[in-house]
Amino acid sequence: MTILVTGANGQVGQEFRRLAMDPALAFLFTGRDELDITDRGAVLRYFETHRPTHCINCAAYTAVDRAESEPGAAAALNENGAANLAYACALSSTRLIHLSTDYVFDGRGNRPYVETDPTGPTGIYGATKLAGERRCREEDPQSIVIRTSWVFSSYGSNFVKTMLRLMTERDQVRVVNDQHGCPTYAADLADSILHIIRAGEWTPGIYHIANEGETTWFQLAMEIRDRCGLTCAVEPIGTAGFPTAARRPAYSVLDTEKIRSVYGLAPRHWKEALADCLGRLGHRM
Numbered sequence: 001m002t003i004l005v006t007g008a009n010g011q012v013g014q015e016f017r018r019l020a021m022d023p024a025l026a027f028l029f030t031g032r033d034e035l036d037i038t039d040r041g042a043v044l045r046y047f048e049t050h051r052p053t054h055c056i057n058c059a060a061y062t063a064v065d066r067a068e069s070e071p072g073a074a075a076a077l078n079e080n081g082a083a084n085l086a087y088a089c090a091l092s093s094t095r096l097i098h099l100s101t102d103y104v105f106d107g108r109g110n111r112p113y114v115e116t117d118p119t120g121p122t123g124i125y126g127a128t129k130l131a132g133e134r135r136c137r138e139e140d141p142q143s144i145v146i147r148t149s150w151v152f153s154s155y156g157s158n159f160v161k162t163m164l165r166l167m168t169e170r171d172q173v174r175v176v177n178d179q180h181g182c183p184t185y186a187a188d189l190a191d192s193i194l195h196i197i198r199a200g201e202w203t204p205g206i207y208h209i210a211n212e213g214e215t216t217w218f219q220l221a222m223e224i225r226d227r228c229g230l231t232c233a234v235e236p237i238g239t240a241g242f243p244t245a246a247r248r249p250a251y252s253v254l255d256t257e258k259i260r261s262v263y264g265l266a267p268r269h270w271k272e273a274l275a276d277c278l279g280r281l282g283h284r285m
Contacts, residue, residue, distance in 0.1 A: 003197065004028045004052035004094075006037055006085065007059030012099065014155040015190035016056065025194075028052060032059075037081035040088075047088040054197055057085050057098045060129070064103070065245040067124040074128045082132035086139035095202060096140055097193055102149035102181060102210075104130040107249025112214075114255045115147075115206045123246035133206065144196065145206045146189075149254055150220075153186035154280040159217065163224045164281065167232035177218035177236035181252045182210035185273035192265050203262050208254035211270035223271060228283040 001024070005016045008029035020027040028050055035046050037059055060078055061067060067074040082098055089096040103126030104119045121127040136143045152160040166173050192209050215223075218236040225234055239248065259265045 001054065001197075002026045002028060002050070002052045004030065004050065004055045006030050006035060006055065006057050010058050010060075010062075011151055011153040011156045011158060011186040012189055013058040015153065015186045016058075018187075019190060019194060037084055038076045040084040043084045043088045044091070047092050047094065051092065052094050054095045054097070055085055055089055056193060057082060057096065060099065061125070064123065064125045064248075067128070068245040071124045071128070074124050075131065078125075078128035079131040079135055083135035083139050086136040086143055089143065090140040095197070096136065096143040097196065098132065098136045098143060098145050100133050100145050100147045100206075101126065101129045102147060102249060102252035102254055104133065104147065105249055105252055107179075107247075107251050109251050109253075112253045112255035113208070115208060115258055122249070125246060137206075142202070142204045144202075144204055146193070147206065147208050147254060148184045148189055149210050149252055150181045150183040151186050151189070152183055152274070152277060154277055155186070159220065160224060160274070160277060161281070163221050164228065164283070167225055167228075167230045167234075170232060172233040172235060173221065174235045174237045174242070175218045175221040176239055176242050176248075177216050178238050179248055179250055179252075180214055180216055181249070182212075182214060182254055183220055183270040183274065184210045185270070185277055187276070188267060188273050192259070192267070195265060196263055199263055201263075207259045207262070208256050209259055209265070210254045210256060210267065211273050212256075212267050213270045214253045215270065220270075220274075223274060224278070227275060227278055 009031040061074040106120035133145050152158040
């Protein structure tokens with residue numbers, strides 16, 4: 001079994017690098033320097049040479065606000081790059097798992113989103129990720145699309161690491177308290193994907209994976225502060241008080257019942273996952 005991980009320098013990709021010590025699995029890791037997924041010819045040549053049995057597409061244009069002024073760059077990676085991988089996977093009978101996002105929804109809901117709920121992205125990032133989902137399913141009907149949300153880890157840039165830095169530099173931080181979602185630990189997401197690959201049963205379609213529990217950015221920040229024993233004051237503010245180029249979903253809680261029933265996964269609570277992540281970052285209570 002040979003697993004290609006694209007976008008291997010991102011948060012989830014780095015978690016797969018950590019898991020690559022398993023002798024039963026052989027991994028191929030690529031960033032943009034090793035494989036430009038926006039180049040279909042390059043993708044086809046790579047697959048012909050390396051012949052992966054599975055492909056996990058972690059590559060994405062994730063600069064949500066910058067995407068509003070760079071729609072072409074976002075579409076090239078999130079839509080066309082995904083389509084190129086799906087096309088190559090279909091040709092070579094490679095199993096594809098493509099990562100997507102809660103931003104495909106408009107955020108106006110009031111109950112956890114299931115996979116069949118109507119989509120309605122409100123910005124370029126979400127629109128290009130939704131287009132990538134569709135292209136994957138069109139080019140490779142055997143593909144699996146995984147939507148996730150609020151990803152954090154000990155790698156790269158993310159909310160948890162930003163809050164830790166700000167809370168040690170400042171006496172007070174202001175955090176949005178009217179956006180609701182599910183934090184997702186990249187390590188747990190990577191483990192879940194490997195569980196799917198190892199399951200033996202391949203059931204194509206769209207799935208939601210996130211850690212258990214609904215929260216707000218403010219509540220998440222408070223949990224980070226309290227678990228790390230920090231004294232920084234955390235002030236709740238509304239989204240209107242923190243303007244951004246792209247509108248964030250006010251409600252993007254993902255229902256995970258489908259992945260539980262099909263693959264027997266039981267995501268743990270985000271607070272437990274956060275404690276593990278903070279431990280990796282050297283903060284233990």
